[in-house]
Amino acid sequence: MKITTMLGDVLRSLLRPNSTQQYPAERQPDPERLRGKLVWNGEKCTGCALCVKECPALAIELITLDKAAKRFVMRYHIYRCTFCAQCVENCRFGCLQMSNTDWELAAADKSAFTVYYGKEHDIEMARSAQAASTKPEPAEG
Amino acid sequence: MQAVIALLIFPGGLCVLLLGLAYEWLDRKLMAQMQNRVGPRWYQPVADLVKLLAKQETMPNGVNPLLFIGLPLVGLASVLTAALYVPLVGLAPSYSFRGDLIVTIYLLGLLTFCMSLAGSNTLDRFSLMGALRALTQLFSYEVPFLLALLGPALAAGSWQIAEISAYAETHWLILTQPLGFVVALIGLMGKLELSPFDAPEAETEIVAGALTEYSGRGLALFHLSRDVALVVGLTLVAAFYLGGMANPLWFFGKTLLLLLVVSGLQALFARLRIDQTVGLWWRYGMLLVLLQWLLMIVWR
Amino acid sequence: MPSERFVIPIGPQHPALKEPGHFEFSVEGERVTGATVRLGYAHRGIEKACEERNWVQSLYLLERICGICSHIHTTAYCLGVERLAGVEVPPRAQAIRVLIAELERVHSHLLWLGVAAHEAGFDTLFMYSWRDRETVMDVLEGLTGNRVNYSANVLGGVKYDLDEARAETIRKGVDYLEARTYYYLELVVHDPVFVQRTRGIGTVTREQAEWLGLVGPAARASNVARDLRVESPYAAYDLFPVQMVLETAGDLEARVSVRLKELFESYRVIRTILDKLPTGEIKGRMPKKVREGETVSRVEAPRGELFYFIKSNGTDKAERVKVRTPTLCNLAPMMTLAIGHQLADMPMLLAGVDPCFSCNDRSIVVRNAQEAETRWTWEQLRRYGIEVYKCKR
Ligand code: SF4
Ligand code: SF4
Numbered sequence: 001m002k003i004t005t006m007l008g009d010v011l012r013s014l015l016r017p018n019s020t021q022q023y024p025a026e027r028q029p030d031p032e033r034l035r036g037k038l039v040w041n042g043e044k045c046t047g048c049a050l051c052v053k054e055c056p057a058l059a060i061e062l063i064t065l066d067k068a069a070k071r072f073v074m075r076y077h078i079y080r081c082t083f084c085a086q087c088v089e090n091c092r093f094g095c096l097q098m099s100n101t102d103w104e105l106a107a108a109d110k111s112a113f114t115v116y117y118g119k120e121h122d123i124e125m126a127r128s129a130q131a132a133s134t135k136p137e138p139a140e141g
Numbered sequence: 142m143q144a145v146i147a148l149l150i151f152p153g154g155l156c157v158l159l160l161g162l163a164y165e166w167l168d169r170k171l172m173a174q175m176q177n178r179v180g181p182r183w184y185q186p187v188a189d190l191v192k193l194l195a196k197q198e199t200m201p202n203g204v205n206p207l208l209f210i211g212l213p214l215v216g217l218a219s220v221l222t223a224a225l226y227v228p229l230v231g232l233a234p235s236y237s238f239r240g241d242l243i244v245t246i247y248l249l250g251l252l253t254f255c256m257s258l259a260g261s262n263t264l265d266r267f268s269l270m271g272a273l274r275a276l277t278q279l280f281s282y283e284v285p286f287l288l289a290l291l292g293p294a295l296a297a298g299s300w301q302i303a304e305i306s307a308y309a310e311t312h313w314l315i316l317t318q319p320l321g322f323v324v325a326l327i328g329l330m331g332k333l334e335l336s337p338f339d340a341p342e343a344e345t346e347i348v349a350g351a352l353t354e355y356s357g358r359g360l361a362l363f364h365l366s367r368d369v370a371l372v373v374g375l376t377l378v379a380a381f382y383l384g385g386m387a388n389p390l391w392f393f394g395k396t397l398l399l400l401l402v403v404s405g406l407q408a409l410f411a412r413l414r415i416d417q418t419v420g421l422w423w424r425y426g427m428l429l430v431l432l433q434w435l436l437m438i439v440w441r
Numbered sequence: 442m443p444s445e446r447f448v449i450p451i452g453p454q455h456p457a458l459k460e461p462g463h464f465e466f467s468v469e470g471e472r473v474t475g476a477t478v479r480l481g482y483a484h485r486g487i488e489k490a491c492e493e494r495n496w497v498q499s500l501y502l503l504e505r506i507c508g509i510c511s512h513i514h515t516t517a518y519c520l521g522v523e524r525l526a527g528v529e530v531p532p533r534a535q536a537i538r539v540l541i542a543e544l545e546r547v548h549s550h551l552l553w554l555g556v557a558a559h560e561a562g563f564d565t566l567f568m569y570s571w572r573d574r575e576t577v578m579d580v581l582e583g584l585t586g587n588r589v590n591y592s593a594n595v596l597g598g599v600k601y602d603l604d605e606a607r608a609e610t611i612r613k614g615v616d617y618l619e620a621r622t623y624y625y626l627e628l629v630v631h632d633p634v635f636v637q638r639t640r641g642i643g644t645v646t647r648e649q650a651e652w653l654g655l656v657g658p659a660a661r662a663s664n665v666a667r668d669l670r671v672e673s674p675y676a677a678y679d680l681f682p683v684q685m686v687l688e689t690a691g692d693l694e695a696r697v698s699v700r701l702k703e704l705f706e707s708y709r710v711i712r713t714i715l716d717k718l719p720t721g722e723i724k725g726r727m728p729k730k731v732r733e734g735e736t737v738s739r740v741e742a743p744r745g746e747l748f749y750f751i752k753s754n755g756t757d758k759a760e761r762v763k764v765r766t767p768t769l770c771n772l773a774p775m776m777t778l779a780i781g782h783q784l785a786d787m788p789m790l791l792a793g794v795d796p797c798f799s800c801n802d803r804s805i806v807v808r809n810a811q812e813a814e815t816r817w818t819w820e821q822l823r824r825y826g827i828e829v830y831k832c833k834r
Pocket of ligand 1: 054055056058059080081084086088
């Protein structure tokens with residue numbers, strides 16, 4: 001029975017740099033498949049809402065402005081998203097992607113957690129419609 | 142005037158406190174490095190101290206308020222007094238009289254005793270358990286530790302710390318009394334409740350042991366006392382076994398070396414159960430010391 | 442004072458347990474004379490919530506039952522639902538599921554080693570094993586994009602495929618971990634102080650283990666051959682068989698070494714899968730609605746047998762999902778064992794079964810004095826929870 005099995009390892013650690021990563025100062029490259037913020041590119045969106053239906057956290061809403069003209073706006077609640085990528089899986093047209101670089105999503109202001117995707121003036125329309133209606137946000141939970 | 146300075150600033154009082162904090166930081170840093178992590182920054186012990194001092198002390202129901210407040214003070218006072226009798230940073234002790242070695246050792250023991258009392262003063266179950274364990278441990282390491290330190294005293298033919306360290310300057314007792322040295326160093330770890338002898342404050346069982354109910358000033362004072370006890374203990378061992386008082390820098394280096402060994406030992410072992418600690422001291426610690434004494438007598 | 446019991450509470454907030462469970466040990470001096478357990482602090486009503494979500498949404502909810510063995514929960518659920526729906530899952534997908542499950546086992550066991558070491562006051566081993574665990578977390582992150590909730594399973598297959606570059610990083614990681622595991626195994630059976638804390642502590646004989654119904658590594662440490670990967674191979678375990686690791690001593694030391702030896706088995710399986718990954722699709726087509734029926738799905742989680750009962754009523758929602766996690770089977774026996782041991786052994790003993798409380802606390806039946814049993818909807822349950830907490834505050 002050895003008295004100090006750890007001795008070698010402990011002495012070696014004494015001499016080598018420690019393995020803690022000083023995160024904000026010291027950064028690892030972003031992993032390729034990291035699931036960060038959801039990004040919607042509405043070019044090919046058909047408005048099928050498959051992504052919305054199976055989102056486990058009810059984090060995305062598709063606002064239809066004009067179905068025939070394919071004018072949609074996506075409202076994305078970052079604070080609710082569980083980053084599971086089921087929506088990405090569901091979209092058959094590749095409209096949704098999860099960014100692997102944009103993952104430091106903390107913010108001091110709540111408004112940063114709701115993101116609108118779509119064309120400029122569509123977003124404006126959607127925003128004002130939202131402000132006008134008293135429709136409550138979907139229940140959390 | 143000089144006496145006041147010696148008492149309050151250097152080498153007693155303030156200087157010991159700062160030294161204690163510095164040693165605590167070094168100990169933690171070394172442990173961290175051995176465990177491959179970053180560890181605290183240099184001002185962390187000071188920051189902890191300031192934070193704790195500023196914090197409100199909540200006194201739990203059912204304690205004796207006098208004891209609750211008084212015990213940390215007595216604890217700190219006892220180790221600070223002990224510091225006056227040891228050759229801090231290699232300078233001659235501020236006060237010295239015949240038999241001060243015994244007094245110093247008992248002043249160090251008084252700290253443990255204060256902590257146990259503080260633990261049993263509360264109704265908290267973890268504190269009671271911790272107090273019980275601290276006392277049990279006190280009775281196990283105290284005798285071998287004392288006997289080990291008496292080895293150099295015997296060799297020097299004096300029970301006065303100054304004289305022993307003067308004798309040690311010409312005799313490196315670590316060479317003639319290696320067993321005594323080992324027991325003294327490990328006894329010191331037991332005294333300071335460092336791992337693997339940290340059963341009295343095993344956080345995974347009894348939270349913080351005897352000090353569980355302390356949250357503010359009391360805790361700060363107890364921590365500080367323990368840091369001072371670390372300095373005093375290391376100084377004693379270095380003075381007795383590693384060539385006595387020397388120039389301050391050299392002496393400082395010696396205590397640091399001891400600290401490195403102590404940190405290494407802390408990193409190497411799992412915590413001993415309290416019954417294992419007692420067994421270790423009475424079975425092996427005692428045996429080693431007696432063997433040492435036997436050798437010394439035969440040597441003579 | 443034999444009549445007055447001195448009770449030491451451990452938890453729900455206690456440095457030994459990072460999760461909320463409540464244990465009460467009555468002690469005489471240092472000796473434990475009685476032990477009780479109270480659970481339910483981390484109850485989140487997940488099973489009920491599953492009845493109000495569609496099949497896909499439930500998957501992600503169930504993944505969050507446990508943070509450590511998240512993948513195995515979804516695997517159990519997916520296998521069950523796929524069987525109900527009669528969906529054929531491509532072999533490549535099954536193999537990737539098994540690959541991730543084994544990587545997860547590696548991460549879970551290394552985590553456990555650290556926790557056990559910490560309970561024993563051996564913080565250096567704790568720091569080292571968690572440092573090395575980073576390797577497998579990084580591997581998992583590279584493969585699935587996340588370190589904890591991998592979200593790799595979908596109904597009908599997996600999301601993430603494996604390419605040669607990724608296989609190579611996994612191989613490298615596994616090589617490193619294997620060397621380290623040898624070292625740890627050496628350490629835990631030879632380090633005298635650690636051995637003093639584990640050998641002969643909490644011994645469960647084979648008969649006791651059978652009778653008390655231990656599962657997982659805790660059972661295998663008592664020489665009970667109980668491993669679903671071997672007994673009823675699911676997913677791709679028939680293609681990539683594992684060998685059962687057994688120990689005979691039944692004490693804490695055996696539980697430590699069973700887990701470490703299992704790691705070698707995991708490394709071997711991971712390598713075999715990387716070498717012989719079946720080709721083809723990674724996803725099958727999954728219908729939105731699952732035809733009526735019920736099924737039982739059992740898998741071997743890192744902590745032991747994980748049991749799912751799933752009932753479908755032919756809609757896009759589950760009628761009932763019942764989960765039984767391994768910790769529940771293992772905790773009760775430990776309470777019996779605790780008696781007669783030292784208080785200092787309790788954290789180790791508890792850690793020995795690798796308890797996972799958030800796994801444990803799920804279902805609750807609300808009994809009402811008038812009506813025999815009322816069934817609550819998710820919304821009602823949620824309201825109730827909020828009310829209760831408001832009252833308590
Ligand atoms: S990643 Fe998951 S939670 Fe987030 S929006 Fe997509 S489906 Fe919803
Ligand atoms: S699934 Fe794709 S196409 Fe359908 S609504 Fe969502 S983003 Fe648009």
